[in-house]
Amino acid sequence: MPAGIDYEAVFRALPGAAMLLTPDLVIADVNEAHLRLSGRPRNGQIGRPLFEVFPDNPADPHASGARGLEASLRRALATRAPDSMPLHRYDVQAPGRPGVYEERYWSAVNAPVIGPDGEVQLLVHRVEEVTELVRARRAEAGAEREQMEAQLYSRARELQEINERLRRAQAREREVVLALQEAMLPAPRPVGHHRAAVRYRPAIGALNVCGDWYELTDLPGDRMAVGVGDVVGHGLDAAGVMGQLRSALGAAALVAPGPARALETLGLYARSVDGAESATAVQLTVDWTTCTVTYSSAGHPPPALLHSDGTVEFLDRATDPPLGARPEHVPRPEARTPFTEGTVLVVYTDGLIERRREDIDVGLGRLSDSLTRHRGADAETLADALLAELLPPGGATDDTALVVIRL
Structure with missing residues (x-):
C-alpha cells in the first residue's frame, strides 16, 4: 500500500x-x-x-x-x-x-x-x-408508442375501409345470388291436385348462399316427383350449377321409370358440369293410387315420413354416394315404402339438421322430435315450425331448402 x-x-x-x-x-x-x-x-x-x-x-x-x-x-x-x-x-x-x-x-x-x-x-x-435516464427512455418509448399507435390506427382505418368495400361488394353479390335463386326455384304451386309447402332460407354469410334447390314435377297418373339437392360451394358459381342440376333432374323425372334411373341420368350429366362434383340429391315418386313412396338418394340426408300416430320413419334404405363420386357408372339403389292417408313427407337439405362438431344423428333426433310435436299441423304451418325450431336463432351457416307434403 x-x-x-x-x-x-x-x-x-x-x-x-x-x-x-x-x-x-x-x-x-x-x-x-x-x-x-x-x-x-x-x-x-x-x-x-x-x-x-x-x-x-x-x-x-x-x-x-x-x-x-x-x-x-x-x-x-x-x-x-x-x-x-x-x-x-x-x-x-x-x-x-x-x-x-x-x-x-x-x-x-x-x-x-x-x-x-x-x-x-x-x-x-x-x-x-439513473432516474433521468429512465425518464428519458420512458419518454422515448412513449413517443415511439404514440407513433406506433398512430400507424396502427391509420392501418386499422385502411383495413376498415377495405372491409367495408368488401362487405358492400358481398352484399351486392348476395342480392344478385338470391335474386337468381328466386328466379330459378319454382314458386309454391299445386302439383296436380296436391299442394306442397316449400321453403328456402339463405345462410347468414354474404356468400354462403345458393347451393340448395328443390324441384316438384307432375307425373302421369296421380303421381308427383319430388327432388331436393345441395351443390358443394356457394355464391354465383354454385347458383349456376344448382340451376343446371335442378332443370336436368326435373326433365329426367318425366322420362325415367323411377327415382334411381332419374338420379343415374343426373349423375351422368353432372360429370360434364364444372362444380357439380360431389353434389347430393334425393329423388322421390309419390303415388297416391298405390299409396307408396319410391325413393333413391345420392349422398343426401334421408327424407322423413311422419305417420299419423306420431312416429317418424327416415327413408334411408336406398342411399348411394353423391353425384359423380364414382369413376364408373353403377346402377343406383331404389326402395319403396307404403303410406296411409294423413302421412306427412318431409324432404330437406343438410342446413336444417347439421351443426359443426355434432353427429348427424343428433340433428335427425331434433327433426324427429319436432315432427312428432307438430304432427297435427297442416303442411304450411309445419314447414314454418320446423324452420323456427331447428335453425339456429342467429341464422344458419348453410342455406336450407325444405319441402313438406301431407299425403
Missing part, C-alpha cells in the same frame, strides 16, 4: 456516491457525493440502520427497493464477492418533506471489505442514480 495516501480523504472525494456499512447493515460512513445525492446530513445517517434512514415508501404496497438492496447486501456478505444489482426503483423521501417520496431509479454495486482475520469488516455500497 503506498505510504502517505489519506484514504479517508479519497473516499470523501470520490465523484460517485458511496456508503460504508457494517455487517449488521448500519451506516458507518458516507462520502460527499452520497450526501449530495441523498440530501440528508451526515449526522442524520452515521450510526443508524440503513433501512431506518432509507425506508421503502409505506404508502406503496408494491415497493420493493429496500428488499432488493438488502438481498444484494446479504449475498455480498455470504459470498464475500461483489454483487451487482440490476436497475431498480427505490423511492426516497424528499428532504424536508416528511412522508413525501420521490420516484427514483438506481444502479448499484455492493462489495465486501475483508479484514486480516478473513471476515467481512465492511460493505461498500456504490450507487449511481
Whole structure:
C-alpha cells in the first residue's frame, strides 16, 4: 500500500456516491457525493440502520427497493464477492418533506471489505442514480408508442375501409345470388291436385348462399316427383350449377321409370358440369293410387315420413354416394315404402339438421322430435315450425331448402 495516501480523504472525494456499512447493515460512513445525492446530513445517517434512514415508501404496497438492496447486501456478505444489482426503483423521501417520496431509479454495486482475520469488516455500497435516464427512455418509448399507435390506427382505418368495400361488394353479390335463386326455384304451386309447402332460407354469410334447390314435377297418373339437392360451394358459381342440376333432374323425372334411373341420368350429366362434383340429391315418386313412396338418394340426408300416430320413419334404405363420386357408372339403389292417408313427407337439405362438431344423428333426433310435436299441423304451418325450431336463432351457416307434403 503506498505510504502517505489519506484514504479517508479519497473516499470523501470520490465523484460517485458511496456508503460504508457494517455487517449488521448500519451506516458507518458516507462520502460527499452520497450526501449530495441523498440530501440528508451526515449526522442524520452515521450510526443508524440503513433501512431506518432509507425506508421503502409505506404508502406503496408494491415497493420493493429496500428488499432488493438488502438481498444484494446479504449475498455480498455470504459470498464475500461483489454483487451487482440490476436497475431498480427505490423511492426516497424528499428532504424536508416528511412522508413525501420521490420516484427514483438506481444502479448499484455492493462489495465486501475483508479484514486480516478473513471476515467481512465492511460493505461498500456504490450507487449511481439513473432516474433521468429512465425518464428519458420512458419518454422515448412513449413517443415511439404514440407513433406506433398512430400507424396502427391509420392501418386499422385502411383495413376498415377495405372491409367495408368488401362487405358492400358481398352484399351486392348476395342480392344478385338470391335474386337468381328466386328466379330459378319454382314458386309454391299445386302439383296436380296436391299442394306442397316449400321453403328456402339463405345462410347468414354474404356468400354462403345458393347451393340448395328443390324441384316438384307432375307425373302421369296421380303421381308427383319430388327432388331436393345441395351443390358443394356457394355464391354465383354454385347458383349456376344448382340451376343446371335442378332443370336436368326435373326433365329426367318425366322420362325415367323411377327415382334411381332419374338420379343415374343426373349423375351422368353432372360429370360434364364444372362444380357439380360431389353434389347430393334425393329423388322421390309419390303415388297416391298405390299409396307408396319410391325413393333413391345420392349422398343426401334421408327424407322423413311422419305417420299419423306420431312416429317418424327416415327413408334411408336406398342411399348411394353423391353425384359423380364414382369413376364408373353403377346402377343406383331404389326402395319403396307404403303410406296411409294423413302421412306427412318431409324432404330437406343438410342446413336444417347439421351443426359443426355434432353427429348427424343428433340433428335427425331434433327433426324427429319436432315432427312428432307438430304432427297435427297442416303442411304450411309445419314447414314454418320446423324452420323456427331447428335453425339456429342467429341464422344458419348453410342455406336450407325444405319441402313438406301431407299425403
